[in-house]
Amino acid sequence: MTEKKSQSKMTTGVNPDAAPAIVWFRQDLRLADQPALYRALEDCSSGGGHVLPVFIWAPEEEAPWAPGAASRVWLHFSLTRLAADIKALGSQLLIFDCSARGSSLEVLEGLCSATGAGSVYWNRRYEPVVIERDKKIKTALKEKGLTVQTFNGSLLLEPWELATQEGKPYQVFTPFWRACQLKLQANQLQHRPLEAPGKMPFPSELTQKLSQQKPGYMQPTTVDDLGLLPAIKWDTGIRESWQPGEKGATEQLEKFMSSALKQYKEGRDRPELEGVSRMSQHLHFGEISPQMIWDRVQSHARSAAANGTGAGAEAYLRELGWREFSHHLLYHFPQTPTNPLRQQFENFPWSKDNRDQEMAAWTRGLTGYPIVDAGMRELWHTGIMHNRVRMIVASFLVKDLLIPWQEGARWFWDTLVDADLAQNTLGWQWTAGCGADAAPYFRIFNPILQGEKFDPDGNYVRRWVPELAKLKSKWIHKPWLAPEADLKAAGIKLGDDYPAPMVDHSYARDRALTAFKQLKTG
DNA sequence: TGAAATGTTGGGGCG
DNA sequence: ACGCCCCAACATTTC
Numbered sequence: 001m002t003e004k005k006s007q008s009k010m011t012t013g014v015n016p017d018a019a020p021a022i023v024w025f026r027q028d029l030r031l032a033d034q035p036a037l038y039r040a041l042e043d044c045s046s047g048g049g050h051v052l053p054v055f056i057w058a059p060e061e062e063a064p065w066a067p068g069a070a071s072r073v074w075l076h077f078s079l080t081r082l083a084a085d086i087k088a089l090g091s092q093l094l095i096f097d098c099s100a101r102g103s104s105l106e107v108l109e110g111l112c113s114a115t116g117a118g119s120v121y122w123n124r125r126y127e128p129v130v131i132e133r134d135k136k137i138k139t140a141l142k143e144k145g146l147t148v149q150t151f152n153g154s155l156l157l158e159p160w161e162l163a164t165q166e167g168k169p170y171q172v173f174t175p176f177w178r179a180c181q182l183k184l185q186a187n188q189l190q191h192r193p194l195e196a197p198g199k200m201p202f203p204s205e206l207t208q209k210l211s212q213q214k215p216g217y218m219q220p221t222t223v224d225d226l227g228l229l230p231a232i233k234w235d236t237g238i239r240e241s242w243q244p245g246e247k248g249a250t251e252q253l254e255k256f257m258s259s260a261l262k263q264y265k266e267g268r269d270r271p272e273l274e275g276v277s278r279m280s281q282h283l284h285f286g287e288i289s290p291q292m293i294w295d296r297v298q299s300h301a302r303s304a305a306a307n308g309t310g311a312g313a314e315a316y317l318r319e320l321g322w323r324e325f326s327h328h329l330l331y332h333f334p335q336t337p338t339n340p341l342r343q344q345f346e347n348f349p350w351s352k353d354n355r356d357q358e359m360a361a362w363t364r365g366l367t368g369y370p371i372v373d374a375g376m377r378e379l380w381h382t383g384i385m386h387n388r389v390r391m392i393v394a395s396f397l398v399k400d401l402l403i404p405w406q407e408g409a410r411w412f413w414d415t416l417v418d419a420d421l422a423q424n425t426l427g428w429q430w431t432a433g434c435g436a437d438a439a440p441y442f443r444i445f446n447p448i449l450q451g452e453k454f455d456p457d458g459n460y461v462r463r464w465v466p467e468l469a470k471l472k473s474k475w476i477h478k479p480w481l482a483p484e485a486d487l488k489a490a491g492i493k494l495g496d497d498y499p500a501p502m503v504d505h506s507y508a509r510d511r512a513l514t515a516f517k518q519l520k521t522g
Numbered sequence: 523t524g525a526a527a528t529g530t531t532g533g534g535g536c537g
Numbered sequence: 538a539c540g541c542c543c544c545a546a547c548a549t550t551t552c
Binding site for chain 3 (some may be wrong): 524525526527528529530531532533534535536537
């Protein structure tokens with residue numbers, strides 16, 4: 001332990017002789033409840049040392065699951081926020097660009113030797129490719145005599161902390177969730193969300209020094225220069241309603257708890273309402289920790305228990321459980337982003353004809369089924385799609401069109417701002433019926449009934465498929481059945497202003513049942 | 523975190 | 538008044 005005399009240096013500023021500690025930010029773009037940051041500050045503050053916060057943009061290292069275009073937009077704004085928040089504490093987020101050349105390892109090594117840093121801290125990630133990369137980096141740094149410490153900053157429990165009686169990974173959600181809750185209750189006494197730092201000293205002379213580093217990718221750059229924003233600007237109106245970053249995440253959670261949480265059980269299935277938490281992007285980038293959400297929702301529900309928020313809170317925390325479950329599965333079954341968990345699905349008879357054409361109709365929101373098209377257009381314009389609608393459009397692609405779930409997963413990956421490998425994989429395998437705790441093969445969503453049930457007035461459809469806006473509610477989910485007079489009154493010529501259904505659902509349903517049955521027996 | 527087919531029941535119109 | 542039928546409403550089964 002370092003002796004107390006250097007404490008005065010901690011309060012006055014940086015001790016230039018003390019070795020700095022590097023905190024490598026990845027998907028933990030926050031300051032509160034940030035274990036790596038907290039421990040790094042704790043470990044070096046008593047010696048008057050300082051922390052160097054670092055972000056490295058190295059998308060190729062995550063291939064084939066490098067962040068998609070939409071995800072990069074969110075990252076841009078989230079990083080901008082983090083950099084500003086760190087600056088407000090008196091420090092500077094050091095950003096490096098390894099997208100063209102260099103690597104995370106080279107940057108970390110170079111930074112250690114340039115600054116005399118003796119330790120590197122980070123919070124773990126769980127994507128298979130990233131795990132492999134991080135292992136190599138950890139080994140290489142240790143071989144150089146550096147200390148590496150890694151932490152859990154993005155899950156309630158580590159994927160290896162839970163196992164069935166047989167010692168195997170869980171493959172069914174309900175028992176997983178039961179075990180998870182039990183364990184969390186047992187942990188509750190020890191855990192406490194970690195405070196955000198009040199200040200972070202930074203040696204000003206370092207900026208100058210690093211800017212002369214060779215090669216170029218060893219020099220810190222700016223968020224803007226990472227080029228994360230697309231050349232063509234997206235729907236800016238929607239972007240205004242986003243608040244990427246830690247503050248936005250916290251505010252959104254509070255807003256959700258005080259409004260929609262109570263009605264969450266019903267409200268979460270209504271895409272035209274603000275019935276969901278909208279925390280997925282914030283969670284993916286680690287702008288808030290699941291532990292903080294867990295604690296806040298539980299204490300909120302307790303304080304408002306008389307108000308009947310309990311049921312909503314329970315249902316919501318269950319969704320946090322699905323997020324945990326998806327990471328548990330991805331960790332234990334690392335091949336699942338591309339391969340079905342259930343082997344027999346390798347031989348599924350997907351359709352072969354017109355696939356490109358049909359895929360294009362789906363992605364553009366021109367299937368002729370309003371609820372599907374509304375969802376796909378919402379996704380394209382905003383990078384977000386309501387969860388209920390995600391299930392509907394996914395079921396349509398996989399079961400009505402018999403297009404492999406992997407193609408849908410890839411589209412979602414590129415277009416969702418909350419694209420997350422674990423959750424995307426779980427969701428698509430669930431829909432296709434080939435994953436853990438998957439939908440039975442005969443569960444086929446009827447896009448008309450789903451629309452009528454969850455968008456009863458058609459407000460969601462009217463918003464995203466404006467050419468149908470004037471159609472009577474009775475026909476809004478099945479315009480091809482509307483009388484000619486109603487279509488005319490709404491200014492719609494079917495097949496011209498809006499497409500006829502690209503496939504008849506009842507025919508498609510029978511076709512899918514046959515295909516899935518064949519798989520079952522064959 | 524389905525949908526459709528099939529079965530059952532009970533109210534009400536009507537001969 | 539009664540039985541018959543229709544059918545909505547709900548329950549069960551099947552895919």
